[in-house]
Amino acid sequence: MKYVIGVDLGTSAVKILLVNQNGEVCREVSKSYPLIIEKSGYSEQNPEEWVEKTTAGLAELVAGFDGDVHDIEGISFSGQMHGLVLLDGDNQVLRNAILWNDTRTTRQCQEIYEVAGRERLLEITKNPALEGFTLPKILWVKEQEPEVFERASVFMIPKDYLRYRLTGEIHMEYSDAAGTLLLNVAEREWSGELLGLFGLSAEFCPPLVESHALVGTLSAGFATKTGLSEAVKVFAGGADNACGAIGSGILSEGKTLCSIGTSGVVLSYEKRNDLDFAGKVHYFNHSEENAYYTMGVTLAAGYSLSWFKDTFAGEEEFVEFLTGVDEVPVGSNGLLFTPYIVGERTPHADAAIRGSFIGVDAAHERKHFVRAVLEGITYSLNESLEVFRSSGKTIDSIVSIGGGAKNDTWLQMQADIFNARIEKLSSEQGPGMGAAMLAAYGCGWYPSLKECAEVFIETAKTYEPIPKNVEAYQKLFAIYQQVYAQTKELNEQLREFRK
Template sequence: MKYVIGIDLGTSAVKGLLVNQGGEICSEVSKAYPLIHKQSGYSEQNPEEWVEKTIQALRELLERFEGNRQDIEGISFSGQMHGLVLLNREKEVLRNAILWNDTRTTAQCERIREVVGMEKLLEVTKNPALEGFTLPKLLWVQEHEPEIFKKAAVFLLPKDYLRYRITGKLHSEYSDAAGTLLLDVREKKWSEEICNLLQIDTNICPPLVESNHMVGTITAEFSSQTGLSESTNVFAGGADNACGAIGAGILVDGKTLCSIGTSGVILSYEEDATRNFQGKVHYFNHGKENSFYTMGVTLSAGHSLSWFKNVFAEYDDFETLLKDLNNVPIGSNGLLFSPYLSGERTPYADADIRGSFIGMSASHEKNDFVRAIVEGITFSLYETIAIFRENGKEINTIISIGGGAKNEDWLQIQADIFNAEIVKLDNEQGPGMGAAMIAAYGCGWYQTLEECSNHFIKAAKSFRPDKENTTRYKQLFQIYKKIYNQTQNINKELKSFR
């Protein structure tokens, strides 16, 4: 039996999956690491933590493994997007990595919009300038830490730095590079035009390869630290959302993903980069060669539930918290929730907006609030689906993964609000499985990623929309849509009191 390993480098932990040729997960390990918050709006990590915890995770996987280590043929990666790692000429890290959820770069986003222009930015990168992306972080270092910037020889994204430490080879790949605002998404090359306009030397951009490209093998040092064979093939991997899509089988036209974790994502496959969403949703290169995906983001999806649990129901686990969802009627007895606890991304790129409960009365109980939160999260995600449909995409079947797929009542709510069939997977592992599939495809186990998907991914259950419920939710959604505009100015005025 042959094996591959998928490494998912997340924001709070690195996860390793050992997967065999049948797509079965033989072992999994997770190792946590801390975030560094030097001040409000700052979010950083020490890249050395990623390396140390990955070594620990792989060592533990190998200690459990009873087979021949030569049979572990490949390893690939999924990684948190948009983070900035700067290396000097000696390939040493110059400062902590600045992460995707760091919001210090509002002024730099404004500079990009002024210098490059919105029309040119969308034409080249297919995305607007937002604080989370890599280019604004690069400009922030250029402006606030000029001595560090002068020493910078290359920038890397988080998983690309980890892979460099494993192989000694510097690369990026298209799905992660698409989240920098420096990639010409259609032409699949770094944009000299944007670099020149913002006085960035294009030599700081790493070489680009496909996600399934074998970038090298494991160094002798990393082999001795983990127990992996030096002959293990290392593949470039992909951005977490691209790998999550691969791990859910979003590899052909018509396939759409709903992923509800801390944040929430609606992601849909695109065969080319010709569709124009006017920057309302993200448009990225996929981990499958010469394909793309569009994506909308709800910043506080599962986070809204965990916030409520921690503040108002700390002794409940999530299963208990959600067990009475179906005992509360549609509309939560007249209670609406907008999940803007950390601002919002899609369809409102607004860092100042905050969440609301609308319609509270003394008759409402805890279960009403829980149902309202679930409905509010799902409405926010539906706004991305509405944008897709308004631009001619057919959204009929949606694969649901993450925390939102663990409760069947919530899956039915998704079916009713999205007005689509919702499919729950039998063995859902998200981005880590996508990384393993890239390695399996790269090793030649399958002729295509789609063939790999057919072997690795199985549906467990599906949920179809109830026509009467869908009609009720359409009425409720019209009310929900009013919340943003009617609370936007109030939240701006409240900002000085936070």
């Protein structure tokens, strides 16, 4: 039996999967590392932590593997998007990585619009200038740390830096490059126009490769430290959302993913490179060659639920916390929640907006509030689906993964609010599985990612929308959509009182 390894470099931990040719996860290792938060809005990590924890994780995985280590043929990567790693001329890290959830760059985003023009930026990159993206971070370092920027030779994304440390080879693949605001997404090349406008050289950007591209083999030193063979083939990998889509079988038109973790993502496969969503949703290159995906983001999806539990139910387990939610009728007896507790991304890119409970009644019990939180998260994700549908997309089947796929009541709620069939996978491994599939495809196990998905991915259960619930939720969703506009000014006024 042959094996591949999928490495998912997340924000809080690296997760490593050993997967065989049947798509079965044979071993799984996770190693956590800290965030560095110097002040409000800052979020950084030491790239050396990624290397050390991945090395330790791979060594642990190999130590527990009872087969022939030479049967492990390939390794590929998934990772957190947008983060900035700067290297000098000797390929040494110049400063901590600035992560995707760092929000210090509001002024740089405005500068990008002023210099490039909002419409032209959307034409080239298909995305608006948001604090999380990479170009604003580059401009912040250029302005605030000029001595660091002066020494910078090349920039990288987190998982690409990790892969460089394994192989000694520097590349960036298209799905992560699409999240930098420097890629011409349709033409699949670095934008000379944007590089010129911001005084950046072409050499500052790594060479571009496909996600399944073979980019090297393990260095002798890294092989020794982990116990892996130097012959292990290393493939480029993809951005976490692109790999999550691959690991969920989102590989053809009409396929859509709902992923609820700390944040929430609705992602839909696109074959065309010329759709226009006016920046309302993200539009990125997929990790499948010559494919794309559109994506909407709810910043506090699962986080809204965990915040509510931690605040009002202490150490209670989630299973107990959600007890009784299935008894509460659609609409939570007139209670509505908006999950804007850390601001919002799609379709309202607004760092100042905050959440609301509306319609609180003396008859409401905790279970009503819990159901209202679940419904509010799902309404927010549905806003992204409505943007997709308004562009002419047909969405009638959605694969649900993450925390939202662990509760039957919530899965049925998704079917009713999204008005679509919901599919729950029999084995859900997310981006790590997508990375493993890229390695399997790169190793030649399957002639395409789609054929790999037919073996690796299986639907366990489906949930069909219930017509009477769909009708009720359509009325409730219309009310939900009014809340943002009617609370925006109130939240602006409250901003000065937030500590």
